[in-house]
Amino acid sequence: MRQTSLRLRAGIVSLGILLIFGLAWHLAVSGSGPTQQMDPEYAKLMGQTAVQGKSAMPGPLDVLVKIWSHLKEPFYDRGPNDKGIGIQLAYSIGRVLLGYGLAMLVALPLGFLIGMSPLMARALDPFIQIMKPVSPLAWMPLALYTIKDSSISSIFVIFICSLWPMLINTAFGVSSVRKEWLNVARTLEVGPFRRAFTVILPAAAPTIVTGMRISIGIAWLVIVAAEMLVGGTGIGYFVWNEWNNLSITNVITSILVIGLVGMILDQALARVARAVSFPE
Amino acid sequence: MAIFRNPFDHRFRLSSKGCSCGQHGSEAEHAAAAADGLAASSDETLRLRRSVENAVMRALFPVDEQRRNFLKVVGASTAYAAINTLFPIAAATDVLAQGAPLEKKDLKVGFIPITCATPIIMAAPMGFYSKQGLNVEVIKTAGWAVIRDKTLNKEYDAAHMLSPMPLAISMGVGSNAIPYTMPAVENINGQAITLAMKHKDKRDPKSWKGFKFAVPFDYSMHNYLLRYYLAEAGLDPDTDVQIRSVPPPEMVANLRADNIDGFLAPDPVNQRAVFDGVGFIHMLSKEIWDGHPCCAFAASKEFVTTYPNTYSALLKAIIEATAFATKTENRKQIAEAIAPPNYLNQPVTVVEQVLTGTYADGLGQIKRDAKRIDFDPFPWESFAVWILTQMKRWGQIKGDVDYAGVAKQVFLATDATRLMKEAGLTPPTTTTKTFSVMGKVFDPAKPEEYIASFPIKRI
Incomplete structure (x- = not known):
């Protein structure tokens, strides 16, 4: 009972914050600045910002109207440079999942190896330490030059940025499995494969999934920047194209959409994390 | 003309004795009788198809009587269907329509969303590519470096490249050296110097010391023209002002945010700054050098040699589009075709002001200059030489430069001459000319003397 009411109250406060923010935003941009006297023929050639002193920043209502127009028609395709926001999102999510999937295929086995073998852990450590802090976008020119395909290059950038958190967390999770459990497994003469899958994996799973959750967050951050850089398709290209048109309304719309998708991806992995966690 | 008759009609004779249908004594009599016949057809594709069909039928039935009997017996449509399975008439007609077979039909052409790319862009929505049998996707690209890498x-x-880029790429300046070609210039003029509103009283470039300027790329006409203009006013573009790419x-976003004081940029950027009340147009690039080249249509030498027919068809489409864009009465229509989100993604009125040359200058005046932007595909080799002199003047290239040699290799003037004739334009008879930049005459035969004559330079 008490929890429900807390949830309810939190919801009301959230709504209140949203309303106040929306109102403040609306008031801040609705006033029109000083207007100059202009020849009507000249005024026809100018934009509203210049003629009516309208703020260049759109109001919350403009954004809502824009969002509605995108929701009404998310999958239109009017040529290679003008596709609906739904198609752009599908391209971005596709790239993220591909790059992320590849990173998983590499990071999980390699992380296991590093976690189980102190020798490999020490040997690979300097490489990981140097590569980890590199901004994934710094790889972009190199990728473009060697892979010679911009779409695969952005998938590669996603791969490289989601690799490190998964790798490090897997290694850490595997190496910190409690010694008692391993000893019990040894006394029961469990084979190495069975030990890896029935003892180590479940024990390390919460840490591994945490790494995966960090990775998907980073991957979603990076794809937008990567697509802004190479263009073509994807939500990042959409933002760039609308910026090109100085359409702040569309830019705000896509910021909201990017946030929403990022949240969904994160929540999906949060569910996985809850499923694999265990009380000690 | 017998060759344009329907050979699937048994009433017509394909041999040239008497008239083609056999009902008249001579071809002239027949023509008079059949004014509405196929002989009067002006439809080019139908004529082409007829000539292909005729060739096929003559080959199958060397004796005309046989053909006519055959058609009488089986009927024209059955015969057409039967023969079409043996010989694809439609495909053969296509090939004939294009002159030579195209090695590659689906092409991707990159562009930057600026009005310089007008011919490349408009050729897609207005059907200039499809007329040549090409299926071209024009892809919007984020910047010059990306367009270079993707090409x-x-x-x-x-x-779509800046005209100095193919020269730079061919010589390996700023990238690996790859033989590049520039078979056509896209536009001439069409750039402008725009300054932030707060500088509206500083119209004399001598008072611009300490300004921060933006140009689209290091290897661009914009960079060379701005440097030239500043240097003529006595400012050293490397030390007195900052020029960034x-x-x-x-x-426009940077101008609004006060990060820069002005830029020499391609349109629609200048007009967009005016449209949004952020800046004003100080001068058109035309006032620095009337008729200067800006952007270009470029392809790798490899593309030109591997797909000669495709290359020729593509270039023809571009040149025809350019010819269409040259006429001022077509400009409004073009503005509407290229303004939508798929291409420039700008308000139509902005693009229209650029293309028609009737524009707001940002200071309350309406200016009219029909040559604000113009289109002329001919790649003058002397343009290349001028660009090379500026590259050398500002230290982008060092040592001895084979001006005429590089210019000839990269600027493919001969191809443009041939295709311009086919498109109904009059190409010039020479490939070099002298011109003057801010009143100073440039002689392409003496590039080194030209560089030496400037007081401000990096050599």
């Missing part, structure tokens, strides 16, 4: 990667078959879409 070098072969993701793009050809691209900023992608065109970011320029």
Whole structure:
């Protein structure tokens, strides 16, 4: 009972914050600045910002109207440079999942190896330490030059940025499995494969999934920047194209959409994390 | 003309004795009788198809009587269907229509969303590519470096570039040296110097010391023209002002944010700054050098040699589009075709002001200059020489330069001459000319003397 009411109250406060923010935003941009006297023929050639002193920043209502127009028609395709926001999102999510999937295929086995073998852990450590802090976008020119395909290059950038958190967390999770459990497994003469899958994996799973959750967050951050850089398709290209048109309304719309998708991806992995966690 | 008759009609004779249908004594009598017949057809594709069909039928039935009997017995449509399975008439007609078979039909051409790319862009929505049998996708690209990399990667078959870029790429300046060609200039003029509103009283370039300027790329006419203009006013472009390379879409945002004081940029960026009340047009680039080249249509030498027919068809489409854009009465229509989100993604009125040359200058005046932007595909080799002199003047290239040699290799003037004739334009008879930049005459035969004559330079 008490929890429900807390949830309810939190919801009301959230709504209140949203309303106040929306109102403040609306008031801040609705006033029109000083207007100059202009020849009507000249005024026809100018934009509203210049003629009516309208703020260049759109109001919350403009954004809502824009969002509605995108929701009404998310999958239109009017040529290679003008596709609906739904198609752009599908391209971005596709790239993220591909790059992320590849990173998983590499990071999980390699992380296991590093976690189980102190020798490999020490040997690979300097490489990981140097590569980890590199901004994934710094790889972009190199990728473009060697892979010679911009779409695969952005998938590669996603791969490289989601690799490190998964790798490090897997290694850490595997190496910190409690010694008692391993000893019990040894006394029961469990084979190495069975030990890896029935003892180590479940024990390390919460840490591994945490790494995966960090990775998907980073991957979603990076794809937008990567697509802004190479263009073509994807939500990042959409933002760039609308910026090109100085359409702040569309830019705000896509910021909201990017946030929403990022949240969904994160929540999906949060569910996985809850499923694999265990009380000690 | 017998060759344009329907050979699937048994009433017509394909041999040339008497008239073609056999009902008249001579061809002239027949023509008079059949004014509405196929002989009067002006439809080019139908005529082409007829000539293909005729060739096929003559080959199958060397004796005309046989053909006529055959058609009488089985009927024309059955005969057409039967023969079409043996010989694809439609495909053969296509091939004939294009002159030579195209090695590659689906092409990708990259462009930057600016009005310089007008011929490349408009050729897609207005059907100039499809007229040549090409299926061209024009792809919007984020910046010059990306367009260069994607063309070098072969993701793009050809691209919109700044005219100094193919020269720079061919010589390996700023990238690996790859033989590049520039078979056509896209536009001449069409750039402008735009300053922030707060500088509206500083119209004399001598008072611009300490300004921060933006140009689209290091290897651009914009950079060379701005440097030239500043140097003529006595400012050293490297020490007295700051010039940075900023992608065109970011320029207006930067001007609004007060990060830069002005830019020499391609349109629609200048007009967009005016449209949004951020800046005013100080001068058109035309006032620095009337008729200067700006952007270009470029392709790798490899593309030109591997797909000669495709290249020729593509270039023809571009040149025809350019010819169409030259006429001022077509400009409004073009503005509407290229303004939508798929292409420039700008308000139509902005693009229209650029293309028609009737524009607001940002200071309350309406200016009219029909030559604000113009289109002339001919790649003058002397343009290349001038660009090379400026590259050398500002230290982008060092040592001895084979001006005429590089110019000839990269600027393919001969191809343009041939195709311009086919498109109904009059190409010039020479490939070099002298011109003057801010009143100073440039002689392409004496590039080194030209560089030496400037007081401000980096050599």
